[in-house]
Amino acid sequence: MLEDHDLLKGPVMPVSALRTNGGPGGAQGTDTPTELTASIPESRIKYAFEFYRPQNIDTYNTLIDMYGRAGRLYDASRAFEEMMSAGMNPDTVTFNTMIHICGHHDRLDEAEALFRKMEASCHEPDLATYNILIALYVKKGNIAAAEETWLKLKQAPHLPDQVTYRTLLSAFTAKGMISKAERLSEEMEEAGFPPDYFLLVEMVRMNLQAGLPMKSHAILERLMLFSGLGSQHYAAVIDAYGEHGLWREAENIFFHFQESGSRQDILVFNVMIKAYGLGKNYDRAFHLFESIRSDGIKPDEVTFNTLIHMSAAAGRLFKGSEILAEMQQSGFTPSCSSFCVMITGYARAGKVIEANNIFQKMEEIGVQPDEVAYGALLNAFAVAGLLKEAEDVLQVMSSAGFTANCIICTPLIQLYGKLGMVERAERVFKEVNSPDTFACNCMIELYGKVGMVKEAEQIFVKMQKAENVNQVSCNVMLITYKEAGMVHEALGVAQSMQELGLLNDTFSFNNVIGLYTIAGKTSSALDSFEQMLKLGILPDMSTYDRLAPVIENAGLFREAVEQLEIAHNKEDSHNLHIQTALASLYGIAGMQDQALKACKQLKESEPVLDVVAYNSIIFTVGNVGMFDEALKMFMGMQSKGLKPNVVTYTTMIILYGRAGLIDGVTRMFRRMKHAGCEPDEATYKAVIDIYKNAGRLDLATIVSHEMKLARYLQEQGSLYD
Secondary structure (H helix, E strand, C coil): CCCHHHHCCCCEEEHHHHCCCCCCCCCCCCCCCCEEECCCCHHHHHHHHHHCCCCCHHHHHHHHHHHHHCCCHHHHHHHHHHHHHCCCCCCHHHHHHHHHHHHHCCCHHHHHHHHHHHHHCCCCCCHHHHHHHHHHHHHHCCHHHHHHHHHHHHHCCCCCCHHHHHHHHHHHHHCCCHHHHHHHHHHHHHCCCCCCHHHHHHHHHHHHHCCCHHHHHHHHHHHHCCCCCCHHHHHHHHHHHHHCCCHHHHHHHHHHHHHCCCCCCHHHHHHHHHHHHHCCCHHHHHHHHHHHHHCCCCCCHHHHHHHHHHHHHHCCHHHHHHHHHHHHHCCCCCCHHHHHHHHHHHHHCCCHHHHHHHHHHHHHCCCCCCHHHHHHHHHHHHHCCCHHHHHHHHHHHHHCCCCCCHHHHHHHHHHHHHCCCHHHHHHHHHHCCCCCHHHHHHHHHHHHHCCCHHHHHHHHHHHHHHCCCCHHHHHHHHHHHHHCCCHHHHHHHHHHHHHHCCCCCHHHHHHHHHHHHHCCCHHHHHHHHHHHHHCCCCCCHHHHHHHHHHCCCHHHHHHHHHHHHHHHHCCCCCHHHHHHHHHHHHHHCCCHHHHHHHHHHHHHCCCCCCHHHHHHHHHHHHHCCCHHHHHHHHHHHHHCCCCCCHHHHHHHHHHHHHCCCHHHHHHHHHHHHHCCCCCCHHHHHHHHHHHHHCCCHHHHHHHHHHHHHHHHHHHHHHHCC
16 A cells, blocks of 8 residues: 655655644544655556555645645646545645646636635634735735735734735735835834835835836835845846936935945946937947946856847948847857847938848858848838849748738838839739728828829728727828718718828828818817917928918918927927917917917016017907007017018008008008008018908009919019029
């Protein structure tokens, strides 16, 4: 007959490891095995269960544990049932083991049922039970249940240990539950447990992610006071700051590491190089790399691969190639992704030969290209217009066993589109399994260019049904319909963009505004323009081109957009430029409250107002019926030594016309010419319209002839320029 100890051969660990405080096992029978195998072959476990029945609880516990380690929940459950059938009551270790096994196999309901049964039995859950359950809940992301179990533990006659605190604290930090993490950390220290350095680092990271750098700094200062910080702790906290773009703070921690006397681990240097790269401080990163070598610290694979990626991102491709070669000389093989970023970098720079050389080098040293590498090379050829080479890459890739996907085929579809090769593009597109939005957009654009509206529409409708249209899809389809003269259908796309919330950039608004203008929907065009401003999306000169035919003061609009461009080009957020532009644009859009607010801010601004600012204020206050204030500003700008321009005079003419002061219109028009300011077409049209509306057709005819003469003289003058 087999003895229990015959089953327990090989590396061993004490059964008491499953107990807390050396609790009794409640053993029955005569045999008393005291050791548990760490790993037993599955065949021996099967043999043990089928041909032998244990004689005491400890042996059953051992078997249940072995089945659990082997991933055999069913057999563990059978052993548990067999044990109870044999009249042996499970002890705390049995319940703990079964709860752990059930939880590990995602049978949380069964684990909870065992816990309730344990509570109802004579065996009170011990600390290990609570720790197991808390860990299972945390693993499942059920933090509320973990907290509830924590409260039960605190009410039980057991005190939490370091495992309990660390498990729950790690869950709080992972979920960004700042206040709970802070309270638990304080409680942990009050209980006499030493701080967990890595959890403190995670709390630093958590506060950084929550936008609370001051709290992060406070935890960091506390962390730096502890002795015994290792290179991994320094690396983790440097990485936390580096990933949030705080490279100066990361650098200070790095300097602290160098002064701490800790072993100069390459891991810390690697994360500092990464932090410099994320902050686009490439020179500092390369300088640190040079200092590593001069200090006798050997770079590892991570060092080289990080620098290669950084070189490609910075456009320093020659430097990247140098590091690639040095990495190989140092006995390391560059990763496939490092080759890919270099291929992509050269492709972006238009250096197709160099990109191809990098790809060949990768194959020469035995690095197997993946689909990203093939895609990068194919894209390089496609962007350069090298059709044969791009098709050859696709063929080689297919021979290597890779299936064509959207990433690979889309650049080829784009190239076929440029060359007008619709049939080839269609063939490649059909080969792609489940084409993504980008690939579909490329085909819609290609069909639109060659006038195949029906085919473009079919793809677009499928995308709508699949709910994967984006701004590009809608803009391309809108333009396709518009250019085909299908205005009604284009208006439908514009409506869809509005409903889907895809009107949120300047390009999309310009397309929709232009469509409404063409369709004669002036009110809708101006409504879209107003919505654009309300969303904080600033117009550009393309917006001006689309709205100019339907707005009253196109010159003022142009000035406003130019002011925005000045502010953007100079990276200038100065109140004068932006408020001037916004005051005009709000006024044109009829947004009176915002316009007056912008005017007030302009008047109160410290810089001296220029002509454009005065034009904006004059138009805005006059547009809301404050004609006297407009006239006052007109006179005031001249007293400041500023000379009115064509926009100023045109604005004043329009305001006089609105006030019904026809004589004022005539005087301002004459004053304009007397001052040497040549009227533009907008000025002439404004004066003509005012005279016509006032019934002064005689004056309107005179100005109309004057406008034609001015246009003729301008055309003649341009012939001699």
